[in-house]
Amino acid sequence: MAEQPHVTGLAATMTIVAMGLGYSITAADPTILSANLAEVRRGLEFTPATASFLATLCTLTLAAAVLGAGALGDLHGMKRMFVLGVYGSIAFGVLGAFAPHVSVLIVARGGLGVAFAFLLGLSLAIVNAVFPPGRRGAAIAAYLGAGHALAVFQPALGGWLTSHFGWRACLLVTPALALLTLVITVRYVPETSRDQRKLDVPGILLIAASLITVIYGLTELQGGFNIGAVALIMLGLALGVAFVRWELHTDAPALDMRIFRSARFNAALTAGATFNFLGGGGTILFAYYLVTIRGESPEVLGLLLIPAMLIASAAAVGAGRAVARFGERAVLVAGLAILLVGMLMLVALDENTPIAVLGIAVALNAIGGAVVQTPQSTIMMSSAPPELGGVVSAVKPAVGQAAYSLGPALFALVGTTLFLRDGRRKLEGSGISEEQARDALQVAHGGVPNPAADGAVLDPEQARWVVSEATDSWLNAIHELSLIMAVVPAVAIVVAMVLLRPRRDVTASVPE
Incomplete structure (x- = not known):
């Protein structure tokens, strides 16, 4: 394998910017679509079921293609495959923005996910490959910080474009930024070495x-x-x-399974799965509290996320410096501890809790994830042989996507179970069936009562009582759920402490 050229000076800075831009696009684009999906649906006139499918399609195809993207990067050059992903992001992004029918938009979103697999799967691997070993940790931290910072304003920009120019304009944010990424990458990022194995x-x-x-x-x-x-x-x-x-x-x-024999690699993978799980589940929980319990607009969570993500960006960069001073284990555990504190803060929420308190919990969730991600990335990439850098880099988002999807599913299932357990007890002796209670809640939140509901529609007094009691029950469920889910980062801390134990210095026992 040929010696890998390394970047210095302006090329190093621009490599961080280009890879950070690529990473930020993959994080922000699904949020842009989700935030403006109602306008897109009105514009192309499709069903709610199609809207739900569209909202997740890009993530699904990204997850499916990411390991293949990493393998192709190892075989054919990471820069070449990353640029291919950028071209795909431009082409499919423009196709989606000008889609004349929902079927075309579905093709565009599926193709965009495949293109994103090359951006997300290879950006970290490129940074790891083109920076010399002594500067790798700081470069990875800067790349993650740039990715967080550049992702913050894209959803807000998409919303502004939608309100002023229509839904098609918001879908042009991704191809425009991808074009900028392409220019910088072609000009400043060197090609990586290639492996000779078969695909x-x-x-x-x-x-x-x-x-x-x-x-x-x-x-x-x-x-x-x-x-x-x-x-x-x-x-x-x-x-x-x-x-x-x-x-x-x-x-x-495609993936040498021997890499999973590394205790360090497994500890990093566990920590990454933890922050993705809490990121996905926590966001759903924050949104439900704000909208259903507090009656706030969904945009409030978006406003809370802006400062949280900016602080997280700085935290990712600071974590790189902290790793150099205190070691990967200490920083990884600190990030997991921040996630633990953020989850435990939800126990204090009630109907009148100041929004600033929730903002702190949201910020801790983002900061903890950013702090974890820096040592996680350096540990995983240092465990990878040079010829498998692309594949190992792709393992990170593959596991992350699965954990991020598991979060909302498990949070919703456990939370609903806790709510129904508490709600059933309060409905006993009231003469109100569970079906009638669900109808009252649905109407309260803008829905339409089920015509097949058991019994007559509740009178206003009963309906108000149900809504009031449901609020209490949901608050109790949130409190218990936060305690249950706090076990996840606690276990991850134990795993990190055990698997990342400092290695003994064996040099003293080796004879001269």
């Missing part, structure tokens, strides 16, 4: 099918427990087992 097509197809099936099943589970979603998840897990078996027996695996 493991069966393995890539198996893991793609596994990830897309599991994540789609988890997404379906967010609407409540159903057999179809569970069947999809079980099928995805079976395909995952088949992938592992194939990788262990093939001569040229």
